[in-house]
Amino acid sequence: MYDIGFLNGDIYVEGHFFRRNIYISADKIALITEAIETAAEVIDCSGLKIMPGFIDPHVHMALNVGEFTSADDFESGTCAAAFGGVTTILDFLDPIQTLSEFQTVMERRLKEAEGACLDYSFHLTLGNFKALNEIPELLSKAYNRGINSVKVFTTYSDSDRKCSDEIIAAILGTDMLLMAHSENDELVNTAHEEVASFEEARPVLAEMSAVAKLAEIAAYEKGCLYIVHTSAGSTVEMMAKRYSDLLGKRIFLESCPQYFYLTNQSFKGRDGRKFLLAPPLRSEEEQYKLRKQLHRLSTIGTDHCPFMAAEKLQYEGAGKVPKGIGGIEYSFLLMHTLYGDEVIDHFTCRPAKIFGLQEKGCLDIGMDADLVLFDPKGTTVVDSGHSSCDYSPYEGLVLQGKIKSTVSRGNFVVKDGVFLGGKGRYIRRRYCESDHQCYNL
Ligand SMILES: [Zn+2]
Structure with a gap:
């Protein structure tokens, strides 16, 4: 049994979106599938794009x-x-x-x-x-x-x-x-x-x-x-x-x-x-x-x-x-x-x-369960937002799409536009595994 399942979303994998279900165990992506599995909690993501x-x-x-x-x-x-x-x-x-x-x-x-x-x-x-x-x-x-x-x-x-x-x-x-x-x-x-x-x-x-x-x-x-x-x-x-x-x-x-x-x-x-x-x-x-x-x-x-x-x-x-x-x-x-x-x-x-x-950075099995649930049909009007700063240089702009929820290592930090908070971790980074040439972006 998985901890959470994100069902029916369009999942971003290597440049394309696919309709799939993502299942999370603890803080990692455990499964990406077209099948329905059992999970303690399921989130319906119909109509949403899911990105890393x-x-x-x-x-x-x-x-x-x-x-x-x-x-x-x-x-x-x-x-x-x-x-x-x-x-x-x-x-x-x-x-x-x-x-x-x-x-x-x-x-x-x-x-x-x-x-x-x-x-x-x-x-x-x-x-x-x-x-x-x-x-x-x-x-x-x-x-x-x-x-x-x-x-x-x-x-x-x-x-x-x-x-x-x-x-x-x-x-x-x-x-x-x-x-x-x-x-x-x-x-x-x-x-x-x-x-x-x-x-x-x-x-x-x-x-x-x-x-x-x-x-x-x-x-x-x-x-x-x-x-x-x-x-x-x-x-x-x-x-x-x-x-x-x-x-x-x-x-x-x-x-x-x-x-x-x-x-x-x-x-x-x-x-x-x-x-x-x-x-x-x-x-x-x-x-x-x-x-x-x-x-x-x-x-x-x-x-x-x-x-x-x-x-x-x-x-x-x-x-x-x-x-x-x-x-x-x-x-x-x-x-x-x-x-x-x-x-x-x-x-x-x-x-x-x-x-x-x-x-981090891609939706794949074994990767940190860091997800963005994005509503492509929504709109967002810029205001000073959730920053402590009292103005935004972009105030009043109308942007396409809406970030609905943000998941950090399997936990909702923002869920349906409500801040739930979270505990960030210091991430240790490494050189690229082979040599520099493996960067080919
Ligand atoms: Zn700087």
């Missing part, structure tokens, strides 16, 4: 940025995420500059994440890390704690977070996945204060030139590179032209819903400051170009990092406004409204493979 729980590979819960801390902690952020069908989040450790800091940031973040109702894991983050000789030990320590990805910044020298090319090349020479916030520091104007023209302070060329340099180092070192929050269509176009052999195999581009939905026109309005983030929202031309290239992107993350409206509006000049916006609750619906089922892999199997989430 979504993975958001890029979030910042309780991120301290000096004077401000992002509005969602792990508890409220994962609650909002669950309403969006997300079942796993990948957050970040605080940036470190020496090996000796690793233990502290790891324990601190584990503590902070205890309230999460969904599963979570962390990326290691380097600031201006100076000791090249400490890198091998650092990476092996991190890997022993289940971390297969290291984030660096190519900008933010003003806050001592810019990572040297020497360190970047060293990491790309290993099996670790290098994640990069890619903006050419010398083309970023941190003194720029006018909000309306904020995009000019961090131009498209800053992103393109930083990404091109990283890609060249990755190609030379035969490393694995993941570009976070790719903002400009021109960057994707350039990568497709120059690195088509590596794109989706060893170089991965992530973008975020904000770059598909919002443009730098938002900075010009009365509430322009509420939209400030880095890299900035781009022109309509860049957005148009980006929208044509979903197939060249490996994943969609949110860079979920909202601040309260009053915090965003506290200072007049762009410099002191905390950068970041929210979006985890509506990420899938935003992208699905634009592209339909073509986006499902960007939220499921691809982030699972890239980030070594071996028991």
